[in-house]
Amino acid sequence: MKKVNGYEVIQVFEQFSPKSLAMEGDKIGLQVGSLNKPVTKVLVALDVLEEVVDEAIEKGVQLIIAHHPPIYRPMGKITPDNASGRIITKLIKHDIAVYAAHSNLDVAKGGVNDLLAEALGLCKTKVLAPTYEDKVVKLAVYVPEADAEKVREAIGNAGAGAIGDYSHCTFSVNGTGRFLPGEATNPHIGVQGRLEAVGEIRIETIFPKSLEKQVLTAMLKAHPYEEVAYDLYPLENKGEELGLGRIGTVNEMSLREFAEHVKQALDVQTVRVVGNLEAKVKKVAVLGGDGGKYFPQAKFRGADVYITGDLYYHTAHDAWLAGLNMIDPGHNVEKVMKSGVAKIMKKRCEEKGFAVEFISSEVHTDPFVFI
Ligand SMILES: [Zn+2]
Secondary structure, three states, rough: OOEHHHHHHHHHHHHHHHHHHHHOOOEEEEEEEOOOOOEEEEEEOOOOOOOHHHHHHHOOEEEEOOOOOOOOOOOOOOOOOOOHHHHHHHHOOOOOOOEEEHHHHOOOOOOOOHHHHHHOOOEEEEEEEEEEEEEEHHHHHHEEHHHHHHHHHHHHOOOOEOOOOOOOEEEEEEEEEEEHHHOOOOOOOOOOOOOOEEEEEEEEEEEEHHHHHHHHHHHHHHOOOOOOOEEEOOOOOEEEEEEEEEEEEEEEEEEEHHHHHHHHOOOOOOOOEOOOOOEEEEEEEEEEEHHHHHHHHHHHOOOOOOEEEOOHHHHHHHHHHHEEEEEOHHHHHHHHHHHHHHHHHHHHHOOEEEOOOOEEOOOOOOOOOOO
């Protein structure tokens, strides 16, 4: 197993939840401490409360990956005399870094909203409110015939050429590459100072922009030339839409039965329900956190019920008047990200042979109790 530092761990995390997916102005990324240090244990938490910091100290963690950024509004001062200052000073004192993934983790495939949809058992799930289009790019690379198969396999394995359920899609055409190696070269084919003509294959493929780095890295690694000739083209083809919330279907049941299902699936004692409890529910929209303002999208997309947290009285009225049923299970249901992210990161880091452990925080951070 390979010993790693914080940067290497976060590099893996950002392949899953890129910063580019975040809403503008969101407070994401490294917030406290440094990633430039060995990391063997990472705590995944929803909130960074003082109890969570104590848990991290007790469990010997060097890095916390949190959904809610502990530094969200400007802090006037950092002093152990108040709660938020105590959290920061404790983290620094114990050399524990905090990395926040907020709206980018909501949008990411396999992130908070997918985890909620999965917990609710939604089928045929789609994005509720698109916020980001993963643009398609085309790669054309020129490879000597003998190495074409190796390069095709490498870029395909890196995710290029995925069209629908097909993978490794490429198009190839034969031609002749010409080059004159200069004095400082060490050519794979040919000699310095002599114009060379080589049978080459132009391999074309497409991939989402988000995979650009990994596809190019794989291509350059598999390619035998010291100077690789390749072109990247931006395309007008529609890229995959990513965004906030998910919408999908469940087996038809009453709103009352569905509300019971939500309580059990999201592990909450109570939910607030808007609408006729005997109404039939089949199409379900869900958006983690405070998503009241997205209720028109849920209505427009034909949802029978919309699940989100922090529902305001007047928003509930508006949804009610619009004929949209709503269920508010609280903001804290985003806790699904703790085990969800730990599981994904464990798998991805294991594949890379990284000696790093991921644990999910056991601290209950819901400030509300129901009596
Ligand atoms: Zn939240």
